Amino acid sequence: MAQLKLSTQAWTSQTVFILAAIGSAVGLGNLWKFPYITGENGGGAFVLVYLLCILLIGLPILIAEITIGRAGQASPPQAVANIVRTKGASRGWVFLGFNAVMGGLLILTFYSVIAGWGLAYFVDSLTGAFQGMDGNQAQQYFDDFVASPTGLTFWHSMIMLMTILIVVKGVRSGIERAINFMMPALIVILAVLLGYAATNGALAESAAFLFYPDFSELTTQSVLVALGHAFFTLSLGFGTMMVYGSYMPKDYSIVRASLWIVAADTVIALVAGLVIFSIVFGNGLEAGSGPGLLFQTLPIAFGQMTGGWFFGTLFFGMVVFAALSSAISMIEPAISWFEQNWGFTRRKAAWSLGLFSWFLGLGSVLSFNLWQNVHFWQDKTFFGLMDFLTSNVMLPLGGMFTALFVGWVWTQSERDAASGMPARWSPTYSILTKYVAPILVFIVFFESVAA
Numbered sequence: 273m274a275q276l277k278l279s280t281q282a283w284t285s286q287t288v289f290i291l292a293a294i295g296s297a298v299g300l301g302n303l304w305k306f307p308y309i310t311g312e313n314g315g316g317a318f319v320l321v322y323l324l325c326i327l328l329i330g331l332p333i334l335i336a337e338i339t340i341g342r343a344g345q346a347s348p349p350q351a352v353a354n355i356v357r358t359k360g361a362s363r364g365w366v367f368l369g370f371n372a373v374m375g376g377l378l379i380l381t382f383y384s385v386i387a388g389w390g391l392a393y394f395v396d397s398l399t400g401a402f403q404g405m406d407g408n409q410a411q412q413y414f415d416d417f418v419a420s421p422t423g424l425t426f427w428h429s430m431i432m433l434m435t436i437l438i439v440v441k442g443v444r445s446g447i448e449r450a451i452n453f454m455m456p457a458l459i460v461i462l463a464v465l466l467g468y469a470a471t472n473g474a475l476a477e478s479a480a481f482l483f484y485p486d487f488s489e490l491t492t493q494s495v496l497v498a499l500g501h502a503f504f505t506l507s508l509g510f511g512t513m514m515v516y517g518s519y520m521p522k523d524y525s526i527v528r529a530s531l532w533i534v535a536a537d538t539v540i541a542l543v544a545g546l547v548i549f550s551i552v553f554g555n556g557l558e559a560g561s562g563p564g565l566l567f568q569t570l571p572i573a574f575g576q577m578t579g580g581w582f583f584g585t586l587f588f589g590m591v592v593f594a595a596l597s598s599a600i601s602m603i604e605p606a607i608s609w610f611e612q613n614w615g616f617t618r619r620k621a622a623w624s625l626g627l628f629s630w631f632l633g634l635g636s637v638l639s640f641n642l643w644q645n646v647h648f649w650q651d652k653t654f655f656g657l658m659d660f661l662t663s664n665v666m667l668p669l670g671g672m673f674t675a676l677f678v679g680w681v682w683t684q685s686e687r688d689a690a691s692g693m694p695a696r697w698s699p700t701y702s703i704l705t706k707y708v709a710p711i712l713v714f715i716v717f718f719e720s721v722a723a
Contacts (some may be wrong), residue, residue, distance in 0.1 A: 307545025341517025
């Protein structure tokens with residue numbers, strides 16, 4: 273691969289870069305998975321373990337990915353190739369970049385399907401479809417919704433179309449403009465919902481559910497859950513932070529930006545949990561998990577509570593913003609690679625990759641209806657297979673080899689120069705990237721594959 277530079281692509285400010293990275297990290301998982309697994313695994317005790325895992329896994333690998341991107345000044349495969357050439361290291365490391373590009377693209381194929389559910393529920397809430405809805409009606413509504421391949425295909429298509437229309441305009445005119453609107457809007461909506469929860473919800477009960485440290489519920493499995501979520505929550509392993517780092521000027525601080533990203537991602541997840549469970553408990557409902565919480569339990573609450581139409585619409589609007597900010601980050605590494613190495617224009621790359629993701633996503637659409645009894649491997653539907661392949665195999669391997677690449681290919685002085693690591697933190701960072709993070713991510717990989 274020839275040495276290539278991204279001279280025409282750059283963030284206008286460090287704040288925009290941080291917002292874009294936060295937007296990538298804050299997705300659907302933050303709005304239901306983290307709050308639920310926190311309450312399920314000991315509340316405040318789990319939060320403490322999770323924060324430790326973030327420091328041992330999430331933060332070191334986040335810094336490593338951004339550093340590779342900025343040092344290589346290119347898409348993930350090209351960035352790794354550029355560094356390998358200067359170091360005289362094995363070209364086999366380029367696999368790391370290819371794995372990242374393909375991982376993000378494959379995740380987008382099914383992520384856009386679930387994001388489409390959020391968009392559909394936003395429109396439904398806006399039109400008052402949830403008013404007066406009880407539990408049986410909410411269950412039937414959701415069952416009828418996912419049973420329609422035509423309906424799911426339409427909403428999947430809308431998410432993919434919006435994603436393409438944003439990224440086709442480039443970094444500054446497309447991604448930056450979208451992020452500058454969506455992330456402040458998401459934070460404002462979250463603040464409004466928190467204000468409602470503080471005055472009309474069950475905020476104290478929600479806080480106890482999330483933060484009361486019950487160490488008796490903290491098991492070995494809880495630690496593994498914390499390890500896994502600390503890795504997945506920051507959009508690590510699928511090239512986003514590498515390609516976003518490649519658009520980052522040399523005078524921006526990678527370490528400072530990474531600390532902001534980690535802090536914001538964690539705070540938003542916890543505040544979302546406070547909001548969600550305040551609404552759930554305040555309406556006498558049980559806390560569900562996964563899609564059931566967002567698409568079955570919450571519509572009942574919004575249908576019964578005072579001002580439910582307004583707050584339900586705000587909530588699902590927030591879901592759409594979170595989903596879109598993540599979706600654009602999943603396709604961007606592949607677009608960058610197609611521009612640099614295949615001679616595609618951004619427009620051609622965006623539409624080609626978007627249509628590929630849309631088409632493959634139809635398999636996930638059908639997994640919930642016409643293909644629900646069709647299994648491909650280990651009794652998995654097409655949706656389940658895509659989720660397993662990316663989340664359990666490609667992303668953990670990508671994160672593990674990212675840490676090993678930064679820890680072993682560069683010397684400590686080269687690593688510090690590329691990342692801007694303060695001298696007092698450098699020895700600790702070296703140990704984390706060389707030994708601690710790779711070993712812990714391998715444990716996540718082994719447990720998820722063996723499960």
